[in-house]
Amino acid sequence: MSRVFDLVVIGGGIHGCTAALFAARGGMSVALIERGALCREASGVNAGTLTMQMTRLALIPYALKAHTMWADAPRWLGHDVGVVVCDGLSLAFTEREEELLSVRARKRREAGAPIDLISGAAARRVEPGLGDNVRLAGHCKVDGYANAYLTGLAYRAALVSAGVTLLEHTEAMGIDQSGGYTIVTQGQPVRCKRLLIAGGVWIEPMLAWLGVHLPIKVLVNQLAVTERQSPVMRTVVGIASGLLSLKQYPHGTTVIGGGWQGVGDRENGGVALLPDRLIGNIRLACHAIPALKETRLARAWAGLEAETADALPAVGPIPGHPDAYVCGSVHSGYTSGIYIAKLLADRILGREPAMPLFPIDRLLPQPARAA
Amino acid sequence: MNRAFDAIVIGAGPAGAEAAVTAAAYGQNIALIDEQPAAGGQVWRTPTGGFPGKGDGAARAGDDLRRRVAASGVKVFFGHRVWSVLHQGGEAGRVFRTDALGPDGTVALTAPALVVATGAHERVTPFQGWTLPGVIGLAAATILLKSQGIAPGKRVVVAGCGPLLWAVAAGLAKTGVQVAAVADLSRRDAWLKRLSAILRRPSLALDGAAWMARTAFSGVPVYWGHGVRRAEGEGEVSRVTIGPVDTDGAPVAGREHSFDIDTLVVGHGLTTASEVTRLLRARHHFDRRRGGWIPEVDGSFEASVSLLYAIGDGAGVRGQRLATLAGRHVGLTLAGRPAEAAALNATIACEARFSDALADLLAQRPAQVAAIASDTIVCRCEDVTRREIDEAIDAGADEINQLKHFTRCGMGPCQSRYCADTVEELMARKLGKERGLIGQWTGRPPLRPVMLGELIGDFRYEDIPIPEPAPL
Numbered sequence: 001m002s003r004v005f006d007l008v009v010i011g012g013g014i015h016g017c018t019a020a021l022f023a024a025r026g027g028m029s030v031a032l033i034e035r036g037a038l039c040r041e042a043s044g045v046n047a048g049t050l051t052m053q054m055t056r057l058a059l060i061p062y063a064l065k066a067h068t069m070w071a072d073a074p075r076w077l078g079h080d081v082g083v084v085v086c087d088g089l090s091l092a093f094t095e096r097e098e099e100l101l102s103v104r105a106r107k108r109r110e111a112g113a114p115i116d117l118i119s120g121a122a123a124r125r126v127e128p129g130l131g132d133n134v135r136l137a138g139h140c141k142v143d144g145y146a147n148a149y150l151t152g153l154a155y156r157a158a159l160v161s162a163g164v165t166l167l168e169h170t171e172a173m174g175i176d177q178s179g180g181y182t183i184v185t186q187g188q189p190v191r192c193k194r195l196l197i198a199g200g201v202w203i204e205p206m207l208a209w210l211g212v213h214l215p216i217k218v219l220v221n222q223l224a225v226t227e228r229q230s231p232v233m234r235t236v237v238g239i240a241s242g243l244l245s246l247k248q249y250p251h252g253t254t255v256i257g258g259g260w261q262g263v264g265d266r267e268n269g270g271v272a273l274l275p276d277r278l279i280g281n282i283r284l285a286c287h288a289i290p291a292l293k294e295t296r297l298a299r300a301w302a303g304l305e306a307e308t309a310d311a312l313p314a315v316g317p318i319p320g321h322p323d324a325y326v327c328g329s330v331h332s333g334y335t336s337g338i339y340i341a342k343l344l345a346d347r348i349l350g351r352e353p354a355m356p357l358f359p360i361d362r363l364l365p366q367p368a369r370a371a
Numbered sequence: 372m373n374r375a376f377d378a379i380v381i382g383a384g385p386a387g388a389e390a391a392v393t394a395a396a397y398g399q400n401i402a403l404i405d406e407q408p409a410a411g412g413q414v415w416r417t418p419t420g421g422f423p424g425k426g427d428g429a430a431r432a433g434d435d436l437r438r439r440v441a442a443s444g445v446k447v448f449f450g451h452r453v454w455s456v457l458h459q460g461g462e463a464g465r466v467f468r469t470d471a472l473g474p475d476g477t478v479a480l481t482a483p484a485l486v487v488a489t490g491a492h493e494r495v496t497p498f499q500g501w502t503l504p505g506v507i508g509l510a511a512a513t514i515l516l517k518s519q520g521i522a523p524g525k526r527v528v529v530a531g532c533g534p535l536l537w538a539v540a541a542g543l544a545k546t547g548v549q550v551a552a553v554a555d556l557s558r559r560d561a562w563l564k565r566l567s568a569i570l571r572r573p574s575l576a577l578d579g580a581a582w583m584a585r586t587a588f589s590g591v592p593v594y595w596g597h598g599v600r601r602a603e604g605e606g607e608v609s610r611v612t613i614g615p616v617d618t619d620g621a622p623v624a625g626r627e628h629s630f631d632i633d634t635l636v637v638g639h640g641l642t643t644a645s646e647v648t649r650l651l652r653a654r655h656h657f658d659r660r661r662g663g664w665i666p667e668v669d670g671s672f673e674a675s676v677s678l679l680y681a682i683g684d685g686a687g688v689r690g691q692r693l694a695t696l697a698g699r700h701v702g703l704t705l706a707g708r709p710a711e712a713a714a715l716n717a718t719i720a721c722e723a724r725f726s727d728a729l730a731d732l733l734a735q736r737p738a739q740v741a742a743i744a745s746d747t748i749v750c751r752c753e754d755v756t757r758r759e760i761d762e763a764i765d766a767g768a769d770e771i772n773q774l775k776h777f778t779r780c781g782m783g784p785c786q787s788r789y790c791a792d793t794v795e796e797l798m799a800r801k802l803g804k805e806r807g808l809i810g811q812w813t814g815r816p817p818l819r820p821v822m823l824g825e826l827i828g829d830f831r832y833e834d835i836p837i838p839e840p841a842p843l
Contacts, residue, residue: 037773044776057843093832104843133832149776156767168769227784227820241840251779259841263459271652273816275455275470275479276836283827283835293824297454298784301815311842331841 005031005165007348008183008192010172010206012036013043014334015327015341016198017155021077022345024162031165031190033172033183038159039152041269042200045303046334047223047257048148049245050083051236052113052140053090053105056331058312060111062355063332066339067142078161079154081146084250087126088143088236090115091288092136101240105138115140129233129289143236145247145255148334172199175209181324194323194348198341201266201306203314203328210321214314214363216329219305220264221257222273224282227298228252232291244284254292256285262302270302307331308363315340316347316359326360376402376446378484378705379469381453381647384412386683386694387488388436393702395443401705402480403440404448404471406819410440412490412683413510414691416517425517450474454817454826456485456647458676467679472821476828484678486701487648488694491641491662491684492788495531496620496739500602501637502751505609509535509638512543522548524634528611530554530599531638532620533733537582539636544589551630554597554613556620556639556739557732565728598739600627602635611635620736640733642792644685649814651676657807659737660730662688663792664811671704671712672697680704688733689726696722740796749797750790752783760794764801770810771795784820787812 007023009016012034024030038044050070055063069076070083092101105115116139123137124130159166167190176182181195197206204216229252237246244258260277264270278300286292306329308314313331318324327344330337343353380391383405391403403410409417415433418424424434440447451471460466467485471478493510495501507523509531515521516539526549529540540553598616602608611632615625641662645655648666654675655664666674666681674681682697684690696719703712743749745758755778763777771794774780780794781787787794791812799806 037768037770040773040776054841100840107843149779152773153763153766153768153777160767166767168767225782226823241837243837243840253782260838263457268652272457272459273455275457275468275477275816278455278816279477279827280835280837282823283830284837286823286827287832287835293822293827296784296820296822297817297826298820299782299786299815300817301813 003191004180005029005190005192007194007196008033008181008190009196009198010183011198011200011202012038012168013041013198013200014039014151014155014337015330016196017159018338018341019196019198019327019345019348020164021155021158021162022342023348024159024164026345026349028349031167031192032159033167033170033185033190035169035171037152037168038156038166042303042305043151043334044149045223045301046148046221047245047255048146048334049236049247049257049332050144050146050335051088051238051245052108052142053088053115053138053238054242054245054332055108055113055335056311057107057111059331059336060108060113062339063336064112064142066336067144069338069342070146071144073154077154077158079157081150081154082249083144083146085144086235088140088238089123089127090138090238090240091123091130091134092240093133093287094135097240098136101136101138104240113140114142127233127235127237129291131287131290133287145236146334147249172206177210177321194325196325196327196344196348197318198327200328201304203306203326205266207318207326210318210324212318212320213365214360215309217307218264218266219259219307220262220270220302221305222260222262222278222281222300222302224256224278224300225298226254226256226292226295229254229295233289237288239284239288244281244288246285246288253298254295256281258284264302264304266304270304273300273302305333310363313340313358314360314363315344316357319361319364374402374480376400376480376482378402378486379404379467379480379482380486380488381456381469382412382488382490382683382685383407383410383440383447383449384488384490384683384694385414385436385691386698387412387486388440389695389698390486390488390682390702390705391445392439392443393699394705395445397706397708399706401445402448402482403445404451404453404469404480406450406452408450410437410449413513416514419518422519425520429517448473448478448480451478452819452821454819454821456650456816456818458651472825477826484680484705486680486682487685488683488698489644489647489685491688492644494639494642494735494792495637495789496639496735496793497743497747497749498599498601499744499747500604500608502748503602503604504607505604505633506602506635506637509539509636512539512636516542516546520546522546523636524632525549526551526632527634527636528552528554528613528630528632529636530613532556533638533640534729535638540591541582541585543636544585544591550589550591551632552592552594552613552628554594554599556596556598556616556736558596558618561732594628598622599635599637608632608635617738620739621742639739640735641684641688643688644788646788646814646818648674648679648681649811650816650818651679653679653681655811658687659806660734662733663735670716671709672701688730689723690729692722693719693726735792735796737796737800740793741800743793743797749793750780750783752785752789753779755780757797760797761801764798769802771798771812772810774798775812781812
């Protein structure tokens with residue numbers, strides 16, 4: 001293949017797909033390389049929560065923008081991702097959790113998230129599915145969820161109609177930097193002027209192809225879903241510590257998450273779920289919404305989440321490598337990631353992003369910074 | 372409750388129970404888990420609820436096995452539903468851990484070796500109306516007949532293929548049910564061709580002949596080379612129409628016959644229940660004649676995961692005789708008696724020829740799948756039709772787990788146990804790919820749906836081991 005793309009994106013999750021989409025719409029010729037099928041890793045298997053109450057402080061302005069984008073997905077993406085906008089509650093069941101919640105809600109409010117602290121009784125008026133054990137709740141009107149498993153379907157249609165060359169089931173195996181960038185695959189090499197590495201937890205080995213050593217921690221998040229049942233809740237429910245996320249989808253299933261850790265790694269994916277932690281997570285869910293006890297567990301799974309040393313995103317140019325960029329490690333990335341990737345697409349298109357990116361220089365050892 | 376054993380056996384049918392009893396006879400500390408109240412599996416299912424049993428050969432063989440289990444030192448966990456299986460620990464001391472939900476909550480067992488003997492699922496290749504109440508599987512009818520002597524209806528058509536078809540037809544006729552017709556996808560010559568192999572096994576040949584004869588003597592019309600076209604009814608099945616099929620199982624032009632009925636019993640062979648070995652990420656290969664995805668095992672029935680053994684129909688549909696022999700083989704291996712295990716190999720090879728002869732009668736017929744109408748439901752848990760599956764493939768889903776995401780197909784309580792074989796075949800055919808290249812559904816817990824309330828038991832909030840809060 002002698003064609004030279006304006007941009008090649010490695011990684012077909014929401015970061016890579018969003019950047020590819022907006023770059024293509026901005027007039028660039030774009031190819032997207034994905035080892036498997038689109039959005040089948042973290043972007044397709046996460047809990048789909050679009051909440052401010054689990055978002056890191058520094059990301060709240062971005063998450064608010066992204067929330068609007070998700071809610072508006074049919075317009076700019078062209079496909080419904082099952083987004084439901086609803087109230088969100090973060091609960092405190094103990095005195096310690098009350099303190100934690102008070103501090104966190106105040107700080108998030110200062111960062112722009114419209115969170116009010118309400119009593120347990122008031123929380124039950126917002127969410128009648130709650131038990132009578134809630135002492136205090138953070139209440140946020142800007143909350144909701146998407147159907148994460150529909151992400152690939154939605155983005156695939158959008159990318160195809162934007163003219164992006166989709167190379168699914170194509171594994172990037174290395175990068176040749178002699179004259180532009182050439183991505184080595186098991187098939188034809190793919191050449192480009194600009195490069196975006198958006199490989200989720202795999203950006204660490206991908207950046208290493210360029211001689212850049214950015215340590216990325218791999219989280220193995222356990223998730224569970226119930227079978228369908230009649231409505232038992234109507235909001236997104238979490239707890240002060242952030243170790244629970246809970247919502248019932250319109251078709252009746254309830255997804256239980258919260259980042260309890262399972263077994264897995266970068267090489268093998270989310271290999272196994274630990275039954276004791278699964279039970280712990282489900283106990284927490286049933287403590288919040290008692291009617292969940294009456295339904296059955298249909299499936300549990302585990303997805304990988306990437307985290308940098310300071311738990312803030314790795315989004316920006318790759319130092320020492322002109323026209324090469326990285327996008328990933330956005331904490332609770334499904335909520336904020338699409339807006340942040342769109343900002344990066346602006347940068348790649350030569351426009352000034354509306355909000356600052358998260359350059360990785362801060363995370364690199366000194367010599368690489370000098371490059 | 373935590374308990375450590377030398378080996379855990381999941382499934383107390385002929386394979387699993389035989390493995391457990393054999394190993395225990397040599398002093399091994401064995402746990403045997405099954406969701407049923409007693410050993411016997413599907414083929415030797417135990418009578419329940421005061422039903423004395425049918426007193427036939429299968430009932431006697433089952434009683435004999437149950438006596439042997441009771442007399443052995445095997446620690447049984449019957450009425451326990453395994454929902455999680457884990458391979459845990461460091462390289463030095465990896466153990467398998469099973470979590471099973473029983474009458475007293477969830478029970479965790481550990482052992483360095485695990486024997487998976489989980490049997491098969493029934494295959495029903497979809498047709499119009501197959502999800503109507505009153506349409507049940509051949510295996511489901513067998514459960515009713517064997518465990519409680521209950522007939523599923525008053526006027527019944529029995530349809531499908533394989534030996535089970537005739538066993539059910541005969542069993543129903545014996546209980547006084549009016550069998551309006553028997554429709555066998557196979558032609559009579561398909562059975563005759565296999566006669567020599569069947570005759571090599573006198574007991575089964577007699578059983579089979581008795582089944583067919585009993586059905587024939589009851590004046591039941593038999594339609595060879597016929598399949599179900601559609602089932603109809605308001606809220607429940609009241610009429611079924613059958614029609615001729617070719618030798619591949621595809622419908623062909625010809626006279627159709629309709630019957631007014633209250634029950635349609637239908638089944639199209641068996642698929643392997645390979646959920647546990649898939650969950651443990653063992654290597655599998657696809658073998659249509661053996662029921663689908665099969666864990667790769669060596670001569671000792673050990674899978675690609677060390678000390679994980681797979682036997683019985685779940686490791687390739689081959690019937691009870693081979694299941695029993697494989698069980699004994701693994702039991703001897705667990706007991707550290709490889710020479711005695713190897714002595715069984717000749718008998719196993721001989722039995723394999725018989726099961727080979729019948730394999731095609733139980734295997735999926737791709738032409739039958741290809742003929743599924745576009746508005747027919749394929750995934751019954753989520754009401755996904757063939758049209759929706761075809762559209763998802765057109766939208767770019769080219770491997771099975773992506774298809775699941777695009778359609779919700781296989782996301783319901785059965786977690787694809789019912790539809791996987793059909794959906795993979797539809798996908799392979801539409802994409803022009805080998806079945807084995809379509810991919811396997813990722814194995815995940817729970818292995819069976821379990822009530823959240825039962826899973827969590829009684830607890831105090833303070834005792835939930837909530838991890839440290841995420842950073843702010």
